[in-house]
Amino acid sequence: MEAPTIGGMRVRKGNGETVRLARGASLTDFAEKVGVDPASLVQMLFHLGEMVTATESVNDATLELLGEELNYNVQVVSPEDEDRELLESFDLEFGSDEGDEADLAVRPPVVTVMGHVDHGKTKLLDALRDANVVAKEAGGITQHIGAYQVATEVDGDERRITFIDTPGHEAFTAMRARGAQATDIAVLVVAANDGVMPQTVEALNHAKAAGVPIVVAVNKVDLPEADPAKVRGQLTEYGLVPEEYGGDTMFVDVSAKAGINLEGLLEAIVLTADASLDLRANPDQDAQGIVVEAHLDRGRGPVATVLVQRGTLRVGDSLVAGPAYGRVRAMLDEHGDNIDEADPSRPAMVLGLTAVPGAGQNFLVVEDDRIARQIAEKREARERAALQAQRRVRRTLEDFMKSMEEGERQELNLILKGDVSGSVEALEDSLAKIDVGDEVSLRVIDRGVGAITETNVMLAAASDAIIIGFNVRPQGKATEVADREGVEIRYYSVIYQAIEEIEAALKGMLKPEYEEVTLGQAEIREIFRSSRIGNIAGCMVTSGVIRRNAKVRLLRDGNVVADNLDLASLRRERDDVTEVREGFECGLVLRNYQDIKHGDVVEAFEMREIPRA
Numbered sequence: 001m002e003a004p005t006i007g008g009m010r011v012r013k014g015n016g017e018t019v020r021l022a023r024g025a026s027l028t029d030f031a032e033k034v035g036v037d038p039a040s041l042v043q044m045l046f047h048l049g050e051m052v053t054a055t056e057s058v059n060d061a062t063l064e065l066l067g068e069e070l071n072y073n074v075q076v077v078s079p080e081d082e083d084r085e086l087l088e089s090f091d092l093e094f095g096s097d098e099g100d101e102a103d104l105a106v107r108p109p110v111v112t113v114m115g116h117v118d119h120g121k122t123k124l125l126d127a128l129r130d131a132n133v134v135a136k137e138a139g140g141i142t143q144h145i146g147a148y149q150v151a152t153e154v155d156g157d158e159r160r161i162t163f164i165d166t167p168g169h170e171a172f173t174a175m176r177a178r179g180a181q182a183t184d185i186a187v188l189v190v191a192a193n194d195g196v197m198p199q200t201v202e203a204l205n206h207a208k209a210a211g212v213p214i215v216v217a218v219n220k221v222d223l224p225e226a227d228p229a230k231v232r233g234q235l236t237e238y239g240l241v242p243e244e245y246g247g248d249t250m251f252v253d254v255s256a257k258a259g260i261n262l263e264g265l266l267e268a269i270v271l272t273a274d275a276s277l278d279l280r281a282n283p284d285q286d287a288q289g290i291v292v293e294a295h296l297d298r299g300r301g302p303v304a305t306v307l308v309q310r311g312t313l314r315v316g317d318s319l320v321a322g323p324a325y326g327r328v329r330a331m332l333d334e335h336g337d338n339i340d341e342a343d344p345s346r347p348a349m350v351l352g353l354t355a356v357p358g359a360g361q362n363f364l365v366v367e368d369d370r371i372a373r374q375i376a377e378k379r380e381a382r383e384r385a386a387l388q389a390q391r392r393v394r395r396t397l398e399d400f401m402k403s404m405e406e407g408e409r410q411e412l413n414l415i416l417k418g419d420v421s422g423s424v425e426a427l428e429d430s431l432a433k434i435d436v437g438d439e440v441s442l443r444v445i446d447r448g449v450g451a452i453t454e455t456n457v458m459l460a461a462a463s464d465a466i467i468i469g470f471n472v473r474p475q476g477k478a479t480e481v482a483d484r485e486g487v488e489i490r491y492y493s494v495i496y497q498a499i500e501e502i503e504a505a506l507k508g509m510l511k512p513e514y515e516e517v518t519l520g521q522a523e524i525r526e527i528f529r530s531s532r533i534g535n536i537a538g539c540m541v542t543s544g545v546i547r548r549n550a551k552v553r554l555l556r557d558g559n560v561v562a563d564n565l566d567l568a569s570l571r572r573e574r575d576d577v578t579e580v581r582e583g584f585e586c587g588l589v590l591r592n593y594q595d596i597k598h599g600d601v602v603e604a605f606e607m608r609e610i611p612r613a
């Protein structure tokens with residue numbers, strides 16, 4: 001069969017075969033799967049009215065449209081589906097309990113505290129943590145590990161409740177976005193002196209969307225201007241009707257600051273759980289759950305607080321958490337005490353992972369380290385591909401300044417690497433002394449001696465950090481990974497210079513920077529050979545404008561074959577011109593470059609100073 005021509009291009013069609021593509025795939029991914037030239041797909045889409053580049057990630061509809069045009073049955077696979085299939089290939093499944101009803105045991109509810117800023121979420125979490133019976137029994141001071149469990153007595157029984165200790169619904173949303181439904185009950189904190197505010201409504205909507213029952217904590221009742229009745233009235237309008245008005249939502253008046261009625265709140269949580277949820281899990285299986293919080297600890301390496309959802313997690317277990325894996329070397333509870341095992345709804349800080357997993361990612365115990373590593377590696381490769389597809393924008397000092405100008409409160413994360421520990425410390429000390437006001441803060445998330453490694457770069461990518469190399473260089477694939485992940489590495493050999501530049505960035509006084517701006521493209525349609533002036537390209541300007549004094553590059557099948565060239569001449573008809581716009585033909589000659597072919601694209605660009613406000 002004759003290959004069909006689409007917009008003048010010949011593209012081989014399929015026979016209705018199924019092509020599976022990851023969500024967010026690019027035209028290049030598609031082209032690879034079906035064995036065609038990515039540039040032809042770009043052109044094809046162009047003719048269908050969409051302008052995308054070959055490596056840009058495109059939406060499901062576009063992938064399907066392309067499939068239809070080319071006669072392939074495109075199936076877009078979500079990351080969740082992909083992960084499910086990955087686990088299946090190891091005969092594993094995440095998310096459901098093994099066995100039957102008889103294997104299930106009651107587990108404590110997991111609670112997230114949400115609400116408007118300043119209404120007392122942090123204070124309430126602190127108050128509950130400090131007042132909790134379990135801590136007193138243990139006699140220790142509780143530590144912040146991202147989650148904790150408290151005990152309370154309800155109807156003569158000791159009942160436990162697990163609180164996710166990462167205030168704000170950001171954590172809640174992040175976990176939900178990753179498909180990890182960790183929360184059983186949401187406590188909505190509303191300050192009695194302030195009433196329902198925008199984020200109260202937002203939090204409420206999140207909880208409703210997740211189908212999570214809500215307990216309302218009317219906080220700050222110690223204040224004279226507190227009006228708890230008003231809060232009840234306001235929330236009724238949003239469908240949260242207090243029990244005392246005949247509804248089914250429990251409202252509890254508390255004061256996190258004065259420690260009023262915290263027991264009442266705990267009881268309301270237990271009663272709400274009993275009334276509307278059936279919280280049970282199988283404690284006798286390989287543990288599964290989610291990561292609540294994780295970071296890189298200076299002395300202990302990657303540290304992750306996980307919440308066990310089913311099964312029992314034990315020291316010595318091999319586990320995979322997102323793209324990290326390892327054997328549980330030790331586990332700590334919220335009092336900093338070592339524990340040997342953690343049963344359902346128990347948060348535990350896990351030591352022994354190879355990398356830092358993301359909040360909301362799932363973890364599961366597997367048979368041995370080898371399997372854990374294989375799953376982790378596959379996930380990592382996939383995450384990397386997805387990141388690449390997003391063509392993540394570079395987080396640079398310049399970006400940082402820009403978002404500062406937009407008035408956001410900013411934190412600049414840095415990773416410091418130096419040749420000797422003295423220089424790293426000196427650098428860190430001097431950085432700590434930079435004072436540029438409240439809107440910006442500087443945080444050193446990691447430091448170390450020696451070359452900049454791939455691990456440094458991965459951490460920087462995960463936490464939007466910039467790497468400062470002091471008398472050190474990248475090692476192995478670090479540069480490559482930094483380019484791919486969009487991580488900025490800045491090198492210095494004089495401390496004050498490093499300090500000066502970072503301070504300047506923080507204060508918004510960096511020297512002018514230039515960025516490349518594409519002006520336009522022209523396609524070479526004909527080539528005239530002239531012994532006097534060389535090869536003349538007869539072009540059609542397909543987009544933008546070609547300027548006589550702009551820099552140009554030559555593209556062939558989407559690849560740059562020559563860069564940073566000048567034009568020796570630009571003509572329309574017989575006249576020398578300064579520019580030619582889209583839709584017009586022109587003749588041009590590249591200075592000192594003769595190797596042009598029919599179909600090549602000449603791209604004109606300019607370096608422009610990035611304006612600073």
Ligand code: GDP
Pocket residue numbers: 115116117118119120121122123124167219220221222223254255256257258
């Ligand atoms: P968040 O932004 O929701 O985490 O709010 P915070 O827990 O940081 O509390 C904001 C402010 O309200 C802090 O100054 C607290 O001390 C204060 N606060 C919190 N709970 C109470 C309370 O029960 N009574 C009074 N009077 N102040 C409170």
